[in-house]
Amino acid sequence: MNIAAAANENMAQLSNYLVYSALAVYTLAFLAHIAEWAFGSRSRIAKQSAALTAQEQEAKASAAAPAVTVRAAGGTATLERPKVVTRNRGRDVADGLGAAGEDEKGELLGRIAISLTTLAFLIHLAGVVTRGLSVERAPWANMYEFSTTFSMVAVGVYLGLLAAGKKVRWIGLFLITTVLLDLGLALTVLYTESDQLVPALQSPWLIVHVACAIICGASFYVGAVSSLAYLVRDSYESRLEAGRTMRLSTVWRRLPSAATLDKLAYRVNAIVFPLWTFTIIAGAIWAEAAWGRYWGWDPKETWSFITWVVYAAYLHARATAGWKGRKAAYLALIAFACWIFNYYGVNMFVTGSLHSYAGVE
Amino acid sequence: MSTTKTDAAEVMSSAPADDTGTGEGPGGPQLGPVGWLRWLWRQLTSMRVALVLLFLLSLAAVPGSLVPQEGSDPVKVQDFVDRHETLGPLYEKIGMFHVYSSTWFSAVYILLFVSLIGCIVPRTWQFVGVLRARPPAAPRRLERMPAHARWSTDAPADEVLAAARRILGRRRFRTGASDGSVAAEKGYLREAGNLVFHIALIVMLVGFAAGQLYMSEGTKLVVEGDGFANNLTQYDDFKDGNLFDRDDLGGFGFTLDEFTGTYERSGPQRGSARDFRADITYWEAGGEEKKAVVSSNHPLEVAGYKAYLTGHGYAPVVTVRDGQGDVAYRGPAPFLPMDGNVTSQGVVKVTDYVGKDGERDQLGFSGIFVPTFEGASATRGMVSAFPALDNPVLFLTAYRGDLGVDSGIAQNVYQLDNERMEQFTDADGTPLAQMMKPGDTMELPDGAGSLTFERIDEWATFQVTSKPGTDLALAGAIAAIAGLSGSLFIQRRRVWVRATPDGHGRTVVETAALGRSESARVAEELGDIAALLHNEAPAVPEQQPEQRPDTDPDTDKERA
Ligand code: HEM
Numbered sequence: 001m002n003i004a005a006a007a008n009e010n011m012a013q014l015s016n017y018l019v020y021s022a023l024a025v026y027t028l029a030f031l032a033h034i035a036e037w038a039f040g041s042r043s044r045i046a047k048q049s050a051a052l053t054a055q056e057q058e059a060k061a062s063a064a065a066p067a068v069t070v071r072a073a074g075g076t077a078t079l080e081r082p083k084v085v086t087r088n089r090g091r092d093v094a095d096g097l098g099a100a101g102e103d104e105k106g107e108l109l110g111r112i113a114i115s116l117t118t119l120a121f122l123i124h125l126a127g128v129v130t131r132g133l134s135v136e137r138a139p140w141a142n143m144y145e146f147s148t149t150f151s152m153v154a155v156g157v158y159l160g161l162l163a164a165g166k167k168v169r170w171i172g173l174f175l176i177t178t179v180l181l182d183l184g185l186a187l188t189v190l191y192t193e194s195d196q197l198v199p200a201l202q203s204p205w206l207i208v209h210v211a212c213a214i215i216c217g218a219s220f221y222v223g224a225v226s227s228l229a230y231l232v233r234d235s236y237e238s239r240l241e242a243g244r245t246m247r248l249s250t251v252w253r254r255l256p257s258a259a260t261l262d263k264l265a266y267r268v269n270a271i272v273f274p275l276w277t278f279t280i281i282a283g284a285i286w287a288e289a290a291w292g293r294y295w296g297w298d299p300k301e302t303w304s305f306i307t308w309v310v311y312a313a314y315l316h317a318r319a320t321a322g323w324k325g326r327k328a329a330y331l332a333l334i335a336f337a338c339w340i341f342n343y344y345g346v347n348m349f350v351t352g353s354l355h356s357y358a359g360v361e
Numbered sequence: 362m363s364t365t366k367t368d369a370a371e372v373m374s375s376a377p378a379d380d381t382g383t384g385e386g387p388g389g390p391q392l393g394p395v396g397w398l399r400w401l402w403r404q405l406t407s408m409r410v411a412l413v414l415l416f417l418l419s420l421a422a423v424p425g426s427l428v429p430q431e432g433s434d435p436v437k438v439q440d441f442v443d444r445h446e447t448l449g450p451l452y453e454k455i456g457m458f459h460v461y462s463s464t465w466f467s468a469v470y471i472l473l474f475v476s477l478i479g480c481i482v483p484r485t486w487q488f489v490g491v492l493r494a495r496p497p498a499a500p501r502r503l504e505r506m507p508a509h510a511r512w513s514t515d516a517p518a519d520e521v522l523a524a525a526r527r528i529l530g531r532r533r534f535r536t537g538a539s540d541g542s543v544a545a546e547k548g549y550l551r552e553a554g555n556l557v558f559h560i561a562l563i564v565m566l567v568g569f570a571a572g573q574l575y576m577s578e579g580t581k582l583v584v585e586g587d588g589f590a591n592n593l594t595q596y597d598d599f600k601d602g603n604l605f606d607r608d609d610l611g612g613f614g615f616t617l618d619e620f621t622g623t624y625e626r627s628g629p630q631r632g633s634a635r636d637f638r639a640d641i642t643y644w645e646a647g648g649e650e651k652k653a654v655v656s657s658n659h660p661l662e663v664a665g666y667k668a669y670l671t672g673h674g675y676a677p678v679v680t681v682r683d684g685q686g687d688v689a690y691r692g693p694a695p696f697l698p699m700d701g702n703v704t705s706q707g708v709v710k711v712t713d714y715v716g717k718d719g720e721r722d723q724l725g726f727s728g729i730f731v732p733t734f735e736g737a738s739a740t741r742g743m744v745s746a747f748p749a750l751d752n753p754v755l756f757l758t759a760y761r762g763d764l765g766v767d768s769g770i771a772q773n774v775y776q777l778d779n780e781r782m783e784q785f786t787d788a789d790g791t792p793l794a795q796m797m798k799p800g801d802t803m804e805l806p807d808g809a810g811s812l813t814f815e816r817i818d819e820w821a822t823f824q825v826t827s828k829p830g831t832d833l834a835l836a837g838a839i840a841a842i843a844g845l846s847g848s849l850f851i852q853r854r855r856v857w858v859r860a861t862p863d864g865h866g867r868t869v870v871e872t873a874a875l876g877r878s879e880s881a882r883v884a885e886e887l888g889d890i891a892a893l894l895h896n897e898a899p900a901v902p903e904q905q906p907e908q909r910p911d912t913d914p915d916t917d918k919e920r921a
Contacts, residue, residue, distance in 0.1 A: 082510040082872075082900065086884045100860040141525075267561040274845045281838045289658045292578075292669035294831065296433060297461050297581045302426040306419040313415040315849075320408040331416075338419075346426070 011134035017150055018127030023183045025120035026176055032113035033173040041108030041250040113172060124152045138207045146184035151179040154218035170255055174225050205286035212279035216272050223268035224336035227329040230261035266318060273311055280304050303342035310335035406479035414473040421469050425460030455848040481559050488552050494547035495537030499857035506873035508884040510891045512900035518860035518868045524897040542859040554847025561841035568834030575829045577601040583617040584676045584693045585818040590614035612664035615643035620673055620819040632702055632747055639670050639821045661709035665827050672822035674698045677730055677755050678815045679709055684717035693818045696730040697775050702745040704729045708777045710764055717808050723764045727777040728757035758794045759785045759805060798889050821846050870898055
């Protein structure tokens with residue numbers, strides 16, 4: 001073994017330590033989130049303000065940006081900017097207050113959880129970068145690397161949305177739970193020693209194709225969580241409307257409103273869909289360069305296609321009367337299940353895939 | 362398209378209206394055959410049916426990933442048929458082993474594409490109509506729109522409207538005016554993008570179909586120093602589409618100068634391939650010879666064909682002498698790899714053999730070649746320990762008799778049919794078998810001849826394909842992504858401004874916006890437009906006795 005190889009080995013070792021450390025810090029963040037939800041359930045204010053404001057569509061009109069300022073100018077009150085009144089169609093329910101409700105301790109714990117998540121993310125990022133350095137290529141050529149990079153990107157997307165001021169903190173607990181599962185699985189079942197690539201994987205299209213697949217997966221994940229939360233929150237709202245209650249309602253009432261969740265899910269899925277289309281096409285171009293055919297109904301290709309078609313069905317459902325809402329949300333969940341199956345299921349249960357990174361060693 | 366309905370957002374979609382049970386429903390006794398056909402066609406081109414067909418298509422694609430497919434793995438299919446007595450024939454009957462060319466899979470996607478065409482054509486006309494027409498006039502009750510603003514001003518109504526047209530025009534809205542109001546619309550690219558996307562899907566399908574019909578695909582094993590010319594007789598294996606003209610083959614050829622494989626020497630993945638490259642010299646009809654390198658991800662592209670490097674192995678070069686001491690055969694014999702370390706199996710066939718006593722006969726040698734010999738394993742026999750030529754060993758047994766090559770039955774060149782052959786044995790009757798290193802010679806008993814293991818050449822297999830539809834499919838794919846992005850990221854929205862004299866010398870300005878889907882941005886945009894309009898027609902306090910309670914800024918709080 002030459003010196004460079006030894007350096008790479010050290011780097012790979014460092015990467016492993018970093019990923020383990022990230023796992024530990026994520027666990028702390030997970031506990032903080034649990035505590036946040038627990039404290040939040042005590043919040044009385046949360047209960048009151050989340051009580052459903054069921055209204056007839058006609059009567060309700062809420063003001064939205066841009067805001068109005070009334071100023072005295074030359075003695076007459078002048079509107080500086082006309083006020084825009086918006087009307088929602090359908091149920092008009094305010095968003096829940098988030099995990100912490102308005103409990104101060106809960107809020108503090110939530111902030112701690114986010115800080116811990118940020119710290120864990122940085123360690124995680126360092127782990128992925130050192131892995132890449134140790135193998136001298138993009139670190140996503142086998143399932144271990146794909147998994148670690150995948151959860152890192154998912155957390156990155158989440159923190160990015162938070163930094164942009166989007167109200168997505170409620171996703172935190174779901175996300176960290178998944179990240180823990182993903183990293184745990186990666187470090188145990190999927191672990192592969194750091195190494196270079198077999199020739200078929202040495203292509204710039206690999207970097208493009210897999211990088212896009214990772215981004216798509218991480219975003220589809222956020223979309224799926226929103227759809228799931230939408231389904232629950234929607235039943236919660238319609239039950240409240242009917243004057244009934246629902247189990248765990250202390251959790252559901254802190255979620256954003258069904259309309260908000262539905263919109264978030266749609267936006268995420270719609271934005272990612274063209275990228276997913278591109279991912280598949282990039283994969284086809286790579287397949288053509290490596291194997292001489294751009295489409296061969298290999299199980300991985302087939303399941304990418306299935307995922308794509310189901311997401312297209314979801315977008316159609318959103319535009320079709322009678323399929324909006326819950327039915328469309330079910331389609332979105334089926335589509336994400338196909339994505340997950342393509343990633344884990346095909347690699348583990350279906351043999352005969354040419355995708356050599358499918359190998360679990 | 363009308364916008365006077367309250368549900369104007371629905372109407373903004375140019376999606377074909379779904380049959381919601383109104384009008385002539387199915388089953389009505391008054392429906393004649395033409396009526397039925399019409400009804401069927403409307404069903405087929407409705408969004409709901411498109412949705413169901415899409416879902417069916419994804420379902421239909423599933424079995425192909427779970428059941429072995431003839432196209433990719435015929436051996437597994439055979440294995441499956443052997444193991445499942447009842448399921449095998451059933452699967453065979455319903456096309457389960459070639460799902461993607463089965464009747465039912467084709468039926469789903471053909472229906473989908475008929476539906477798609479039936480959907481695109483009317484939508485295109487509608488879209489052209491929309492582009493020609495002015496934006497639809499303002500609905501009567503603007504305050505019912507999703508975003509709405511109103512104020513009173515001292516500016517006269519016609520000035521307000523003129524200003525509104527100017528402002529909207531500057532923001533690249535298409536505007537139209539009717540009595541007392543301005544109507545504007547923007548975001549037609551959404552619709553255009555959507556049409557481009559759906560048309561691109563058809564282009565892609567045509568590309569795929571052309572690729573299938575006109576494709577040709579063949580493989581050829583070439584030993585270092587040997588060549589290949591693109592015609593049918595040269596291929597080891599060839600298949601083509603129904604419309605491919607085999608006389609069109611030709612146009613190029615190449616010689617394999619050298620094949621190089623490099624492998625991981627240490628670490629847990631020791632033995633994994635790192636790089637394969639084939640150095641070749643190729644020629645094109647009427648052109649000069651050129652050098653090129655073909656490697657795993659870099660096929661040779663020439664004369665409309667692509668030649669991919671798809672496999673490699675070793676070919677021991679042997680010299681066989683007959684009973685007279687003459688050279689009966691000299692050359693490489695490609696051995697086929699059986700595992701990742703290139704443990705290979707192969708044969709040497711000698712058809713022109715003359716025995717010690719001058720009788721004509723044939724010889725056959727069969728055996729194993731390992732590039733790196735580290736001792737034979739008791740259970741698995743001779744296996745290679747590493748894919749490179751570190752310690753090459755050839756292990757052969759020999760036969761004499763009828764090779765069966767003249768029998769007219771197609772014969773595998775890499776297998777020995779020793780039914781009518783007799784194995785050479787030692788003096789004590791055990792079959793003759795010998796392990797050889799390069800340079801070693803195996804003597805056949807009783808002066809029957811010899812085989813000398815000279816050296817080792819490498820060989821590579823090339824897959825030569827032509828798929829004329831590929832570029833079309835790729836163009837379709839790129840157009841699809843572009844169209845899709847336009848369709849998903851652009852909002853189509855309408856803005857109306859109405860200015861009405863209030864009878865007290867003032868003008869009431871009302872403006873409203875409607876988006877194709879509910880979006881906060883529509884309200885923001887309306888806010889910007891209203892602010893610009895407000896600069897030209899400033900508000901004066903409205904003498905309205907009833908202050909609408911919900912316009913109180915305090916309600917903002919509950920949204921925060
Ligand atoms: C071949 C399979 C098809 C695929 C993969 C597909 C995919 C899509 C996608 C991804 C969208 C979303 C774009 C958007 O929301 O603007 C869409 C929209 C749409 N599709 Fe398709 N489509 C297919 C077939 C069809 C067919 C057969 C029809 C007609 C019946 C149709 C009619 C529409 C319409 C009207 C929209 C616009 C919906 C809207 O206004 O938002 N599509 N399609």
